[in-house]
Amino acid sequence: MNTVSVQNVSMRFGDFTAVNDVSFTVAKGEFVTLLGPSGCGKTTLLNMVSGFLQPSSGKIEIGGNDVTFVPPERRDTAMCFQSYALFPHLSVAENLQFGLKQKKMLPADRKRRLDDVAEKLDLVAQLDKLPNQLSGGQQQRVALGRALTMRPSVVLFDEPLSNLDAKLRESVRLEIRKIQADYNLAAIYVTHDQGEALAMSDRILIMRSGQIEQSGTPTDIYNFPKSSFVADFIGNANILDATIIKEESRNSWLVSTEIGEFLVKSDTAPVAKQLKICWRPENAQHGGAELNSIEARVTHRAFQGNYTDLFIEINGVAQRVQWREGRLEDLTNLSMHIRPEDFTFLEAIT
Known part of the structure; x- marks a missing residue:
């Protein structure tokens, strides 16, 4: 069964249609990238999956449940933002456990989740530090770790590497892909970076003017583009x-x-x-x-x-x-x- 099912979803802001009749699915363990230029609707689409926006029409299912109008905190998702969105006054350990505390998880269970994620993301030595004492790559790992401690079915990424330099982006994207595979999560990743999409994705959805122009594996998209837009945008x-x-x-x-x-x-x-x-x-x-x-x-x-x-x-x-x-x-x-x-x-x- 597909973990995420987006069915004929549209989003209108007044007379402007940001997303127009889009449908796609994401299976458990699959890494799907929404790729396109600025203003194509990819972040709007991600925000509808997360629950930050409610679609003007269409349906969104997660785990077989209709969540179209369910608020973000009641969806089985977690989000990694471009800005990291870490609490500057909390330590790494406190940031990683923040969502678990909001769910009133027992301290012993929180500790087990914290230890597991910190070890997988190489953050054990950083747990007592504040975010401003970390490098950009370490802050991104904390943001990813905070999402993973919640054990979501779906993890959503909104251009999480755009603030990192080229060398660091390459290493962190490998870490993200490995962790996503280790936890067997469905992932939806938004980027305008073609290199990221080709290197990380099981499947790419290329968006243009609020619609999916072409979808397929990175190899198929690159070798068999169906339009001039896709051919020129990828490579x-x-x-x-x-x-x-x-x-x-x-x-x-x-x-x-x-x-x-x-x-x-x-x-x-x-x-x-x-x-x-x-x-x-x-x-x-x-x-x-x-x-x-x-x-x-x-x-x-x-x-x-x-x-x-x-x-x-x-x-x-x-x-x-x-x-x-x-x-x-x-x-x-x-x-x-x-x-x-x-x-x-x-x-x-x-």
């Missing part, structure tokens, strides 16, 4: 206008674009004769080939460590590739090819 993508010339064979089409004609192989048929297609910068192959060869002019390069971003022009059209071949300092022209299976059909051109 980098070269997006082209294309016209289908003819179907060459089963699952193979000859297409014309502004940078040339290409053979495209896809298990998914094109949705229209005129449509968008894309290819990823890392899929550029060194040297010419019998199919899909390209000659490009290099306009700019940006060293990225284990590869170099090359900004190129093909027939006057700007594109981008990731390049790992040879010395690039004096490279002005580039011979490359794109394999037919590395193109993706997107939406129709209207």
Whole structure:
């Protein structure tokens, strides 16, 4: 049975619709990320699951129970906020036990929960400290620990890592994922960071203008985007206008674009004769080939460590590739090819 079920939920503020007829489920032990740009409705949707907002229409179930209009404190959920929301005058131990005291749990039971969470989150040595004596990463672990002591069925995350530096974000997100898996919790995680979503999620729901644009595993979302928005929002993508010339064979089409004609192989048929297609910068192959060869002019390069971003022009059209071949300092022209299976059909051109 699904731990969370969101059914045709909408949220309106006057004439503005923040969330429009959204449905999804989260199973026990599953980590689902709501990903999208600012203002797309992801935090509003999370707040409806938590109970901080009541939907204008639709239904929300947790553990098979209708909680659509149940207040937050009576839902089997816990929330981790961007700001940590720790009590500055309470010690780490007191912060971790705060919710348990509100539920009037016996001291011995509180102690067992505290010890378990503190050990799992490496907070044993910090229990007597105040929040302002902790690093940002430690404060985030305390916020997560406070949620976990409540033993919720669902843990909700509202951009919890956005205040941390890049190195710390990477380590803390691994900790969050490990702890969530250890406790076998359903998790809903809100972020606008594509890297976080790809690294942490079992499933990603990409939101745009209050609706789910596409959902799937990180691999499926990245490799098989269904629209230009998704292709460009997840990673980098070269997006082209294309016209289908003819179907060459089963699952193979000859297409014309502004940078040339290409053979495209896809298990998914094109949705229209005129449509968008894309290819990823890392899929550029060194040297010419019998199919899909390209000659490009290099306009700019940006060293990225284990590869170099090359900004190129093909027939006057700007594109981008990731390049790992040879010395690039004096490279002005580039011979490359794109394999037919590395193109993706997107939406129709209207």
